Amino acid sequence: MDDDGDDKDDSKRRTRNLSEKKRRDQFNLLVNELSAMISTNNRKMDKSTVLKSTISFLKNHNDITVRSRAHDVTEDWKPPFLSNEEFSYLVLEALEGFLLVLSANGRVHYASESVAALLGHNPSDMMNQSIFELAHEEDRPRLYALLQSVDPARVGHVKVDQHGRKWSMHRKAV
Numbered sequence: 001m002d003d004d005g006d007d008k009d010d011s012k013r014r015t016r017n018l019s020e021k022k023r024r025d026q027f028n029l030l031v032n033e034l035s036a037m038i039s040t041n042n043r044k045m046d047k048s049t050v051l052k053s054t055i056s057f058l059k060n061h062n063d064i065t066v067r068s069r070a071h072d073v074t075e076d077w078k079p080p081f082l083s084n085e086e087f088s089y090l091v092l093e094a095l096e097g098f099l100l101v102l103s104a105n106g107r108v109h110y111a112s113e114s115v116a117a118l119l120g121h122n123p124s125d126m127m128n129q130s131i132f133e134l135a136h137e138e139d140r141p142r143l144y145a146l147l148q149s150v151d152p153a154r155v156g157h158v159k160v161d162q163h164g165r166k167w168s169m170h171r172k173a174v
């Protein structure tokens with residue numbers, strides 16, 4: 001009779017261990033999928049880094065979504081059948097331009113899809129990168145000066161003509 005109880009306990013323990021292993025395997029699979037989605041380079045991240053990066057991405061995405069809703073294009077000239085995102089994409093494509101949203105210290109918070117065709121950088125790889133790492137070294141001092149000169153109370157437009165290259169920057173502090 002006692003052997004029967006031991007067998008039941010062993011069976012319960014094995015079942016519990018298998019359930020725990022299945023749960024751990026599922027968790028590891030999900031963490032690996034998240035890592036593949038958020039990784040900006042091919043380095044291996046530990047689980048806590050993957051989860052922290054995912055949380056940071058989701059917070060950033062939520063902030064951008066809230067801000068973009070506040071700045072929806074509502075003018076009569078936007079076709080009603082296009083979303084704001086589609087309209088913005090088409091305008092940027094037609095103008096052969098791109099949009100970067102930078103912090104005052106040069107951190108990239110947003111890069112439009114058109115940056116890939118024009119500069120050869122993947123927009124998702126640019127997120128949270130320093131613009132100074134991406135810019136040509138001759139352009140870095142001027143770019144730094146432009147970012148430092150932003151007055152949060154102003155909306156401005158700057159045109160720069162250096163070395164035969166024309167730059168046009170519209171800026172608005174949000």
